Amino acid sequence: VNPQRQITAFFSTT
Amino acid sequence: MLELRLVQGSLLKKVLESIKDLVNDANFDFSSSGFSLQSMDSSHVALVALLLKSEGFEHYRCDRNTSMGMNLGNMSKMLKCAGNDDIITIKGDDGSDTVTFMFESPTQDKIADFEMKLMDIDSEHLGIPEAEYHAIVKMPSAEFARICKDLASIGDTVVISVTKEGVKFSTRGDIGTANIVLRQNTTVDKPEDATVIEMNEPVSMTFALRYMNSFTKATPLSNTVTISMSPDLPVVVEYKIAEMGYVRFYLAPKMEE
Numbered sequence: 001v002n003p004q005r006q007i008t009a010f011f012s013t014t
Numbered sequence: 015m016l017e018l019r020l021v022q023g024s025l026l027k028k029v030l031e032s033i034k035d036l037v038n039d040a041n042f043d044f045s046s047s048g049f050s051l052q053s054m055d056s057s058h059v060a061l062v063a064l065l066l067k068s069e070g071f072e073h074y075r076c077d078r079n080t081s082m083g084m085n086l087g088n089m090s091k092m093l094k095c096a097g098n099d100d101i102i103t104i105k106g107d108d109g110s111d112t113v114t115f116m117f118e119s120p121t122q123d124k125i126a127d128f129e130m131k132l133m134d135i136d137s138e139h140l141g142i143p144e145a146e147y148h149a150i151v152k153m154p155s156a157e158f159a160r161i162c163k164d165l166a167s168i169g170d171t172v173v174i175s176v177t178k179e180g181v182k183f184s185t186r187g188d189i190g191t192a193n194i195v196l197r198q199n200t201t202v203d204k205p206e207d208a209t210v211i212e213m214n215e216p217v218s219m220t221f222a223l224r225y226m227n228s229f230t231k232a233t234p235l236s237n238t239v240t241i242s243m244s245p246d247l248p249v250v251v252e253y254k255i256a257e258m259g260y261v262r263f264y265l266a267p268k269m270e271e
Contacts, residue, residue, distance in 0.1 A: 002171060002220050002268035002269050003268065003269045004059055004222060004266065004268055004269075005059075005266040005267060005268065005269060006057075006058040006059055006266055007054055007058055007059060007060065007061045007140070007248060007264060007265075008054075008138075008140070009266065010246075010247060010248050010266060011061070011140040011141060011142055011143075011248075011264075012140065012141055013138045013140060013141070014139050014140065014141040
């Protein structure tokens with residue numbers, strides 16, 4: 001099973 | 015004072031149907047140029063970004079930037095009460111804790127208003143940088159929906175690979191494997207039936223089909239869908255809303271095995 005990454009690992013809070 | 019009149023009210027109904035299962039609550043950000051929404055799903059794996067520009071409205075008045083927190087399930091319940099041919103007007107007053115949706119039948123013989131309670135939503139706003147994508151696939155939205163639905167009956171994840179040969183959607187599950195290859199096809203009668211592959215470099219990434227299938231609820235909004243991919247970036251699945259804006263879904267990739 002491929003672990004799922006999160007959006008917050010790519011885009012940062014403004 | 016906020017007043018937005020959308021003659022093609024069905025567009026707003028379709029927008030809500032496309033995002034309400036992914037996102038429970040969201041802030042609608044209104045400005046003079048239009049309104050937008052950005053929200054992640056509860057597990058922070060996918061993000062939806064909606065833009066509806068003011069030019070698409072018959073009447074658009076927004077005196078000052080304002081943000082309204084809405085429960086999308088409740089908003090959907092209210093918009094479902096509008097007929098598909100109805101004109102929908104969104105109205106709000108500064109400082110009010112409600113928003114009003116007004117539905118007018120095309121012949122003006124039925125007028126309804128539904129007032130919905132707003133909510134305070136503490137949401138993070140993410141900066142989405144402009145990116146150069148390795149590959150951009152434009153294809154009929156119904157075809158993409160069909161592929162996601164078919165593959166989800168076999169496996170849980172889809173590997174999307176773009177090469178100069180075409181775009182390949184693959185899955186594997188307990189019962190076996192499936193591969194669907196689409197080649198570039200621009201010799202079609204209608205431009206919306208074309209599959210167009212812009213590839214700078216080959217790319218192959220793995221995504222959860224559950225989310226992809228959720229995104230395809232936006233299929234009624236557009237005949238075509240655009241899938242943009244670069245390694246180590248979330249895929250962007252974009253449905254353009256004619257003349258008005260877009261719904262974009264961002265999905266974080268799975269780690270490669």
